[in-house]
Amino acid sequence: MTRYAVDLLLDEAAAARAGRAVAAPLTVRLAPGDALTLRGPNGSGKSSLLRAIAGVGGFSEGRAAIGGEADARGRARLTHYIGHRPGARGSLTARETLAFHRAVLGGEASIAAALERVGIAAEGDRPAGALSAGQLRRLALARLLVADRPVWLLDEPTAALDAAGAALVARMVAEHRADGGIAVVATHDAFEPEAAATATLLAA
């Protein structure tokens, strides 16, 4: 019995940035447990597509639906979006930041366990401003663990991470998919979820 059972549908979807289409339309359907890797040069709209699916940005044409939910707010509630910005305020500690994210996202899982899992348990009481880029990235990844959301939208999740960190991302994504979750990953580097479909975006 898997935890999640929703699918993700992109139907001729072209993400918009500042109201303009940035990538050619993409049509793809992901079943529970599937993954999609987005590749393409800088400016090809990978980040914009992730933001649009997450309901934060918008589409200039086409639509996205998660488990039949096509409304932006509805999609937002079913997704984790981890962008390239840290998602933490310098004067709050790692623990406070994660507790805030858990409250906002409506999760119930243990903060301590999540920090332990991403390897920054010892930094829990340090302000986020004192963490390294890699540690901040790990703190963002911990967000995935404290609230259950079926669709993970990850924008270059291994950026700033060491080899062990990249392996951690791969394991987390694999476990999420084994639970029936879906992962959409924008990446430049060698990182790629196993047996993932790949979409190469071309600038519009």
Place this chain on the structure above:
Amino acid sequence: MSRALTVFSAVFMRELRLSLRQGGGGPAALAFFLAAAGLAPLGLGPEASVLRPAAPGVVWLAALLAVAAGLERLFQDDLEAGEMDLLAAADAPLELIAAAKAAAFHIATIGPIALAAAPVGLAYRMTDGAALVLAVGVAIGGLGLAFIGAAAAALTAGVRRGGVLIAVIAAPLAAPALVFGAASARLADQGADPAQPLLFLSAYALFAIAAGPIAAAAGLRLHMS
């Protein structure tokens, strides 16, 4: 509904924490207010006959400028940190999140200024009762300033050093607070009943609480799309 309440209180408490911990929060706005109110007599002269009638206007203007300077970072820091994306995906409407931020700003930044307004009024030789009305007025009118200001702060969140811009955008919208706030303190100082301008001030605050978050959320969506 209870989910929305959880999100509201999480945002509210976090804002209070941030305001105390990082520079430019509540303590800085209070210092700005005290400096402005303390400097004005150097220009006006020390005579009670000049200071006392000027007190309501000076205190309200100082409070308004302190608030505008403090509002600058209400949304900007979270937009830059990517936190606004997360808040937009929260289990609560953006309007509610903007309201939580404005409410926390009122407690952390305007609260101390309102408390300080009473001793400042006394130092300007106002009567005890008038100084109290001044403080109450700043607390009530400040609620309006926080929520109207939040809308201006959301609109200018993409602009570096947007504090000046906030003051300019919010100036016409802040006029009622200045007019009725200063009028209530002046009436009280003359021994008259300040109830009427205080009621207008309350109406202004209620309007701001209703309209401010909607405008702020619309402004934030512009920056995020």
